[in-house]
Structure formats: structure tokens, C-alpha cells
Amino acid sequence: MIELDLSGLKCPLPALRTRKALLAAAPGDRLHVICTDPLAGIDVPNLIRETGDVLEEQRQEAARISFVIRKVGQ
Template sequence: MEEPVTLDVRGLHCPLPVLKANKALRGMKPGGELVVLATDPAAVKDFHAFAGETGHELLAWGEEEGHLRFVLRRKAEG
């Protein structure tokens, strides 16, 4: 299994964290994991909505060391 890809979008504001995550996920294989580091409080709502709308899975999220951390799994093709 491949190592998760980390995307650091700290300091960026809505909608850039989700847009950059979407671009990163499109370049990954199905089932690949993306770890997103963000600071925008709106990202919590944004990533929940993004997962629901796109079919990518939000595996985990939380706060750590002054930033937000989201773990997403790329959806299967189809």
C-alpha cells in the first residue's frame, strides 16, 4: 500500500484548501490517502461537504499542534 500524500494548505482560506485537495486526489490512484493540513476553520464544514458531494471518504479529522488535519481516501473509479 502506498504512503499517504500530505498536502499543506495552512494559511489558505476557503475555497482553496478544498480545491487544492480535489486536484491532488484526481492525480492519485483509487484508494489512495491524502492528508490535508489546514488552518481555515471553515475547512471543517467544507471537507465534510466535499466528501459527501464527491464520493471521496473523509476517514478522520481533528486539531493538532495549532492546525486542522484531514485524512481523505480517494474514491474508486466509476
């Protein structure tokens, strides 16, 4: 699993960095993305809908939001 710690980054950087990581990932790869910006809870799921990849998990723990994303296609 690819770890992507985006703690401290503000909108739109978490979504942009997640997009960049997904572009570099191979189909079947899983990304674990950690964010602290509350807007990432909206932006990242919207990004995943755009890319067609799969949001396997979204979890909120205090100020941290974490996502597990599976890369589907190129």
C-alpha cells in the same frame, strides 16, 4: 500517504486544492490534508460527500485542522 499542507490558505482554496489532489490520486491512495482556515472544517467534509471518497479522520488541534481522506473511485 500523500501530504497536502494547505496552512495559511483561505476559503475556498483548501477545498479546491483538495479536490485537485483527489482527481490526481489513484483509487486507494490516502491524503493527509492540513488546513488552518476554520471554514475548511465544513468545506472539506462537504467536498468528500460530493466526490464519494471516504473521510477516515478529522482532527482539530489548536488552529490546525487535519483530515485523512481515502480515494475511492475515479
